Structures are given as C-alpha cells and as structure tokens.
Amino acid sequence: NAGVTQTPKFQVLKTGQSMTLQCAQDMNHEYMSWYRQDPGMGLRLIHYSVGAGITDQGEVPNGYNVSRSTTEDFPLRLLSAAPSQTSVYFCASTSEGSYEQYFGPGTRLTVT
Amino acid sequence: GDSVTQMEGPVTLSEEAFLTINCTYTATGYPSLFWYVQYPGEGLQLLLKATKADDKGSNKGFEATYRKETTSFHLEKGSVQVSDSAVYFCALTLYYGNNRLAFGKGNQVVVIP
Numbered sequence: 001n002a003g004v005t006q007t008p009k010f011q012v013l014k015t016g017q018s019m020t021l022q023c024a025q026d027m028n029h030e031y032m033s034w035y036r037q038d039p040g041m042g043l044r045l046i047h048y049s050v051g052a053g054i055t056d057q058g059e060v061p062n063g064y065n066v067s068r069s070t071t072e073d074f075p076l077r078l079l080s081a082a083p084s085q086t087s088v089y090f091c092a093s094t095s096e097g098s099y100e101q102y103f104g105p106g107t108r109l110t111v112t
Numbered sequence: 113g114d115s116v117t118q119m120e121g122p123v124t125l126s127e128e129a130f131l132t133i134n135c136t137y138t139a140t141g142y143p144s145l146f147w148y149v150q151y152p153g154e155g156l157q158l159l160l161k162a163t164k165a166d167d168k169g170s171n172k173g174f175e176a177t178y179r180k181e182t183t184s185f186h187l188e189k190g191s192v193q194v195s196d197s198a199v200y201f202c203a204l205t206l207y208y209g210n211n212r213l214a215f216g217k218g219n220q221v222v223v224i225p
Contacts, residue, residue: 004155033212042116042201042215043156058212090155099144099163099205101213103155 002026004104006091012110013081021076021107023091031094032074033058033101034066036087043090049074081111114139116202118216126224127194133187133219135176135202143204145169145178145185146213150199159187159200197223 007022025032033048035058045058049068063085065077074093078085088108092101119134137143144163148156160169165180174189185202202216 035215040217042118042217043213044215045212048212092156099146099161100158101156103157105153105155 004091004093004102006089006104006107008107009105010108012112013078014112015081015083017081018077018079019081021078021089021091021109023074023076023104024072025074025091025093025102026072027093027095027102028071029093029095029102030071031096032068033092034064034074034076035090035092036060037090037106038087046076046089078109081109083111085109086111114143114204114206114214116204116214116216118202118219122220122222124222124224125192128191129223131187131189131192131196131221133200133202133221135185135187135216137183137185137202137204139183139204139206141206142180143206145176146203146205147174147176147185147187148201148203148215150201150218152198156201192221192223194223194225197221 004025030051034046035043037043044060047066049055088106090106091104094101115138117136146161147159149159150156160171162169162178168177176187199218201218203213
C-alpha cells in the first residue's frame with residue numbers, strides 16, 4: 001500500500017513550457033485534491049475531484065488544468081508555466097465520509 | 113469566505129517546554145477543525161481533529177479544544193521533544209467527507225535540545 005504518490009519530486013521549467021504533475025493513490029479514495037504551498041501562505045486549493053469524470057475549481061485554479069479519468073489518478077497540467085507558479089505542489093486524497101486527508105510527498109517546481 | 117488565522121512567526125523553544133500555537137477561524141456554518149503537521153521534506157499528516165463544539169482532539173501528547181464561543185482551536189503540548197520540530201497547520205472544512213480544506217499559514221516549531 002503506497003498511499004499517495006507524486007512524480008516528479010523536483011522539476012525546473014522555463015517560462016512558457018508545459019508539464020504534467022502526476023498523482024496516484026491506491027486507497028480507492030473518491031476524493032482527490034491539488035494544493036500549492038508558498039512561504040507564508042499556507043496551502044491553497046487549486047482543483048479538486050469528487051470522483052472519476054468530476055472536477056471543480058478551488059481557490060487558485062488559474063493556469064492549471066486537471067482531469068480525472070480513473071479513480072486512482074489525478075494529474076495536474078501547467079499549459080504555459082509562469083514564474084508565479086514556482087511552488088511546492090501537494091496532492092491529497094480522502095474517502096467519502098472520512099475526515100482525514102492523505103497527502104503525497106510533494107513536487108517542488110521552479111519556473112525560471 | 114471561510115478562513116483560518118494562525119499566530120504569526122516561528123516558535124522556538126527548549127526541550128520539555130510547554131507549546132501553544134493559536135488558531136482562530138471564520139466560517140459561515142459549523143466547521144470541523146484540524147491540526148496537520150509537516151515534518152521536514154514530507155507531506156502533511158493529520159495530527160488531530162474535532163468535529164463539534166467542545167470536542168477535544170488529542171494525539172501524541174498534543175491537544176486542542178474546539179471553542180465555538182471564541183472560534184478557536186489552539187494547539188497545546190505539555191512537554192515538547194526535539195522530534196516535534198515541524199510545521200503545524202490549522203485547517204477547517206465545512207462538510208463531512210469533503211475534501212476542501214482551508215488552511216492557516218502554518219507555524220514553524222523548532223525545539224532546541
């Protein structure tokens with residue numbers, strides 16, 4: 001049981017490049033979320049999903065796309081990276097009826 | 113909107129000292145409240161929770177009581193250890209089983225031997 005996994009662990013992009021941050025969970029959780037963590041800002045919700053095929057925007061969705069084709073996977077896409085997207089990104093999952101969210105180890109992204 | 117406010121600044125204290133981290137919230141309904149901990153280089157882990165007023169969450173020697181009258185959920189530990197050095201986040205969610213958490217900014221806690 002690996003829990004929530006994220007890849008890559010580190011990434012450096014140039015402005016305008018695109019990439020996908022991967023997130024997978026093996027706990028059969030219905031709910032998955034993406035957060036970004038910035039110094040002095042705590043964690044802010046980017047996008048979330050309540051099940052396969054269903055996604056919605058969180059607090060800071062601009063510049064990011066998501067899709068949820070399977071229960072296990074919830075990738076986060078940056079279509080045209082900007083320096084303002086330099087951050088640490090966390091994926092989390094939880095099951096319906098649970099209070100506890102399980103977080104992945106994070107991806108540290110730098111956009112130059 | 114719903115929000116969480118944590119006390120400003122890092123917290124540095126000696127081993128076996130008493131720890132308090134303040135957390136207050138603003139919410140339109142009746143939120144569930146959480147403390148998450150982030151150890152260096154890791155993701156967040158749930159430390160404790162309280163789902164209704166006057167509930168006390170506890171885990172690993174940490175405690176927090178849901179105070180509706182003061183909209184607070186302060187974290188306390190009577191005797192900290194070096195291994196408690198981490199970042200602590202207060203958070204809330206309005207809906208049972210909902211995956212939308214609102215986090216405070218976090219407090220870095222450094223425990224000196």
